[in-house]
Amino acid sequence: MAVQVKVMRRPEPGRSSYLRAALKGMALTFKHMVNPDKVTQQYPEEQTELHPRWRGTHRMEVHADGRPKCVACGLCPTVCPANCIRLVGGEDDQGNRYPVVYEIDEFRCIFCGMCQEVCPVEAIHVGRHFENAEYSRSRFVYDLDRLMEQDHPTTLLWDPSDPRSE
């Protein structure tokens, strides 16, 4: 859309009116007052539909047996530009790697979604979610259990073959 400049034409001196303009304005405000179409969204009852690529707080995908899908490869803490992911990896007796500690500081996070893009096993996701209120700041460091508990929908990655996600 082209940028347009609105030129405000001022009335010439001696030709401006105050009263008529004021009455016109009052008629306008009255019209708006009795207009039943309000723009307010009654938020808790009426939810906003979030965009499919909305990037909100994270969630960790889990296997059917409840283990996190994460293989502790270390790509997400490496790629994270805000350095908000803390990962300590471990190995079980069958040689499977798993995260011993996996924490995301959601205050530090810039929600770029690069962790989700880089993850080779599609374990960590950013989510389509924004209701994150807590009573203390410490609650915003999400640990592994917390990330696995999240059940909000995950963000769709950008698909180069469908750039407008149509």
Add this chain to the structure above:
Amino acid sequence: MDMLQPISGVPALVAMVGKVLAVFTATMLVVAYTTLAERKISAWIQDRSGPNRVGPWGLLQPIADGIKNFLKEETMPATANRFWFVAGPMLSITPALVTIAVVPFAAPLPTPWGVVDMIVADIPIGILYILALSSLGVYGLVLSGWSSNNKYAFLGGLRASAQMVSYEVALGLSLVSVLMLAGNVTLTQVVWQQQEMGFWFAFPLSLGFILFLISAFAETNRLPFDMPEAESELVTGYHTEYSSMKFSMFFIAEYSHMLTASALMATLFFGGWDLPGAWDNAFWHEGMLIAGFDAAGAPILAQPAWWKTLLTLAGFGLKTVFFLFLYIWVRWTLPRFRYDQVMSLGWKVMLPTALAYVMVVSATVLVLDLLEVSYGFTFGLVLTLVSGLCTVAFLFFLDSDRIISGASVPYRQDRPVRMPVTQVDAGAPGLSGD
């Protein structure tokens, strides 16, 4: 017949206490709900829906606001003058609340013990009392602005006093015409004279009403005259440093000023509790409650009834609420005047107009008296015509851009732009400076 005696003795005392309590409660309730109305109407005007969470349709919002204000932290600036800082809100709320006492709000109510006048204090100096007390309210603003020791608050206080002085004059002068017609300063008499004339004074004194309306907006510091608060210029002006209940008291003061001004406009210019028709007329005349005079000049006795009291109360309420609505409606439509515009409107337009109008009205009344036109419908009709002409002339004058003009150069560029042209003559001596 002894039904029509004014109430006296112990029942009168009980009635008085009852009226005081009722009026005070009603005032506080109306003030509380005007704040809600302000928020609701502002929201509707801006296509929002306004507070709707506390109670059905947000009806309990004022109570929630009150609780919140009680629980908030009281702040006291370290450099404030403690005494006047605390006294300021009190000084501002007291005059705002006591002025409503002299406004009659319904037709007299007949009871088994006598007739009760529906007014808290029918004092013989009615309008003077209101003028005196409403201008006392500005002390609260000036002193709180000064004692806060904050430059914005101080400027707000200064502006409040300047504005009050400027518009009090026009307000007082616009009332002179009412007093000339009413012949008395008690508000019951003003209502009675409107009933007797068969005209609400807004018609025979239309220009007086317009002047009173504008001055009342300025006196109550409401937009477009909210110079003392002027959020975009002075933070919030005189109450910048106030929090909690002290702030709330300024708020209550502002809204009860609005209520008083609305009730006054209804009483002085729209017949008070009078409803169209002569059925509700009632006035104490030589110890008799009369509804009017017959052709021979003999008094006709009034027939007060409880339903008449209720209906007139509703009528008075409706008129007052309309003016409260007008206050809110104007506030959310018009932008604030510049300070110099406020001053020039007050001194260069309102004051001369009010003075001239007093002369026009008094001359008309004098001529009508000389022609021996008795006080009544014809009297009112002639005054209506004369005032109508004055009003049209006044509005015509006000509507050209003598007061408000666009703060910009004319857009038609073929017109010569009048600007001071500096003569530059390179050869002239003295330009190089010495």
